[in-house]
Amino acid sequence: MVEEIYQHTRQLVSVDCIIFGYENDELKLLVFKRWIEPFKGELSLLGGWVNHDESVTNAAKRVLKLISGLNDIYLEQVDVFSEVDRDSGGRVISVAYYALMNIDEQNRHLIEHNSATWVSLKNKPKLIFDHDDMVDKALEKLRIKATYDLIGEHLLPEKFTLLQLRKLYNAIFLREFDPGNFRKKVLSLKVIEQLDEKDTFESKRGAFYYRFKKLIQVNYGNQIFRIEN
Amino acid sequence: MVEEIYQHTRQLVSVDCIIFGYENDELKLLVFKRWIEPFKGELSLLGGWVNHDESVTNAAKRVLKLISGLNDIYLEQVDVFSEVDRDSGGRVISVAYYALMNIDEQNRHLIEHNSATWVSLKNKPKLIFDHDDMVDKALEKLRIKATYDLIGEHLLPEKFTLLQLRKLYNAIFLREFDPGNFRKKVLSLKVIEQLDEKDTFESKRGAFYYRFKKLIQVNYGNQIFRIEN
DNA sequence: GCAAAAGTGTTCATAATACACCCATGT
DNA sequence: ACATGGGTGTATTATGAACACTTTTGC
Numbered sequence: 205m206v207e208e209i210y211q212h213t214r215q216l217v218s219v220d221c222i223i224f225g226y227e228n229d230e231l232k233l234l235v236f237k238r239w240i241e242p243f244k245g246e247l248s249l250l251g252g253w254v255n256h257d258e259s260v261t262n263a264a265k266r267v268l269k270l271i272s273g274l275n276d277i278y279l280e281q282v283d284v285f286s287e288v289d290r291d292s293g294g295r296v297i298s299v300a301y302y303a304l305m306n307i308d309e310q311n312r313h314l315i316e317h318n319s320a321t322w323v324s325l326k327n328k329p330k331l332i333f334d335h336d337d338m339v340d341k342a343l344e345k346l347r348i349k350a351t352y353d354l355i356g357e358h359l360l361p362e363k364f365t366l367l368q369l370r371k372l373y374n375a376i377f378l379r380e381f382d383p384g385n386f387r388k389k390v391l392s393l394k395v396i397e398q399l400d401e402k403d404t405f406e407s408k409r410g411a412f413y414y415r416f417k418k419l420i421q422v423n424y425g426n427q428i429f430r431i432e433n
Numbered sequence: 434m435v436e437e438i439y440q441h442t443r444q445l446v447s448v449d450c451i452i453f454g455y456e457n458d459e460l461k462l463l464v465f466k467r468w469i470e471p472f473k474g475e476l477s478l479l480g481g482w483v484n485h486d487e488s489v490t491n492a493a494k495r496v497l498k499l500i501s502g503l504n505d506i507y508l509e510q511v512d513v514f515s516e517v518d519r520d521s522g523g524r525v526i527s528v529a530y531y532a533l534m535n536i537d538e539q540n541r542h543l544i545e546h547n548s549a550t551w552v553s554l555k556n557k558p559k560l561i562f563d564h565d566d567m568v569d570k571a572l573e574k575l576r577i578k579a580t581y582d583l584i585g586e587h588l589l590p591e592k593f594t595l596l597q598l599r600k601l602y603n604a605i606f607l608r609e610f611d612p613g614n615f616r617k618k619v620l621s622l623k624v625i626e627q628l629d630e631k632d633t634f635e636s637k638r639g640a641f642y643y644r645f646k647k648l649i650q651v652n653y654g655n656q657i658f659r660i661e662n
Numbered sequence: 663g664c665a666a667a668a669g670t671g672t673t674c675a676t677a678a679t680a681c682a683c684c685c686a687t688g689t
Numbered sequence: 690a691c692a693t694g695g696g697t698g699t700a701t702t703a704t705g706a707a708c709a710c711t712t713t714t715g716c
Contacts, residue, residue: 209469210523212482214443217526240438253441256524260515284513284528286489294439295485297446299513367694385679387696407694408687596667614706616669636667638713 217254218298219264220335222282222342225307226359230324231375232307233339235331237319242292243332249339251298264301271320273313278304278358280349282342290334302342304358350376354395356416363413365403366390446483447527448493449564451511451571454536455588459553460604461536462568464560466548471521472561480527493530500549502542507533507587509578511571519563531571533587579605583624585645592642594632595619
């Protein structure tokens with residue numbers, strides 16, 4: 205029997221996705237031309253409603269799959285945005301997620317879905333509502349994530365050089381990392397492994413390709429240990 | 434004009450508050466006896482619905498004020514809990530917040546509101562739904578917060594000794610901090626100031642009282658204490 | 663005197679940083 | 690030859706952790 209306490213006023217709940225990509229030594233953001241009022245035609249993040257039969261995270265995954273065709277997109281929750289007047293179309297509580305995707309792999313789908321554009325974060329256009337705040341907070345979270353974990357698995361190609369990885373970090377933190385120190389630090393983490401192949405596009409001498417190790421997560425009670433293959 | 438796109442199915446949205454306090458060298462949690470079905474009579478976190486005319490954070494503040502009588506309670510968002518079947522009374526999306534409060538100051542209000550009890554985290558009873566997960570995640574967030582910022586302003590009395598502060602940290606991290614090193618580290622942060630008064634209850638020699646400086650703290654990512662492992 | 667906490671100083675290991683230096687190769 | 694990035698090594702500095710040691714005072 206459902207108590208009357210469960211008959212409270214209900215809210216529109218949405219997800220908004222801050223989709224980051226990496227291209228030409230720059231961190232980019234995927235923005236969409238809005239097709240409904242209010243602010244029809246203006247730029248916004250990718251959004252969608254949360255259905256009754258799915259979790260909020262699943263709503264974000266569903267929406268991302270819809271535009272990219274991909275199932276396993278890396279997602280992190282950013283924050284809940286719920287100011288009463290944040291959406292001039294109505295009272296909407298929105299949960300923001302940032303997603304990381306490889307631009308090259310996804311370009312085809314996104315071009316078909318032609319209301320979407322990759323823009324450089326350096327000259328990001330104004331977005332509707334509080335979407336600019338969402339991007340700022342997402343970038344902040346991404347930077348924190350990148351200080352604790354080596355990211356790049358979802359932004360770089362399968363195999364990449366240390367130069368590419370360093371340039372990605374340069375783009376995220378807007379500073380120049382020392383090549384030698386960056387190399388030593390990254391390799392000490394033991395989360396990427398060297399391949400036999402070399403890249404000769406970016407350097408004359410040739411730089412070894414690396415890839416992220418395939419890690420299996422084993423759950424022992426409460427603690428999760430990451431164990432190598 | 435409201436577009437039909439804003440006529441999507443709406444959700445019940447709630448807040449749940451993980452209220453931490455500190456007493457007798459232990460971190461405590463405020464739990465409530467549930468007065469509605471399902472699970473009437475069992476223990477739960479403090480919860481409440483989000484109204485149409487308030488932000489989610491304001492809903493948490495409102496609910497906290499209702500039980501404590503206090504306006505400015507320290508709050509941090511923990512996470513969104515939205516599994517479809519997490520609440521057996523219906524589909525409810527819940528935003529969890531942790532709150533820090535000084536137990537001594539609030540005891541009167543809470544005793545009046547006698548369905549509430551402070552329990553030690555060491556022998557925390559089972560709570561309903563996914564509230565145990567909420568507590569775990571809140572504690573995790575609190576620990577992270579305490580590594581970056583010196584906390585205690587909302588858990589300790591106005592004036593406190595370094596011993597009290599250290600015991601609070603011992604309780605949060607469940608380990609013993611070295612007295613000398615703790616003192617040096619804490620004082621180097623320059624966020625607390627020594628008073629002229631001494632406490633002679635806890636030590637024979639007498640220990641200076643300290644209090645948090647009244648100023649805006651800007652802390653950019655320097656860790657205070659390292660978490661092991 | 664002894665215990666207990668206050669408070670200071672010293673040593674050691676580790677990690678980040680700055681930077682020098684040689685290697686390999688395409689132009 | 691030289692510019693460019695690859696890759697290694699080293700000195701310096703900062704920081705945390707371990708711990709020794711003195712001070713003060715109630716019991």
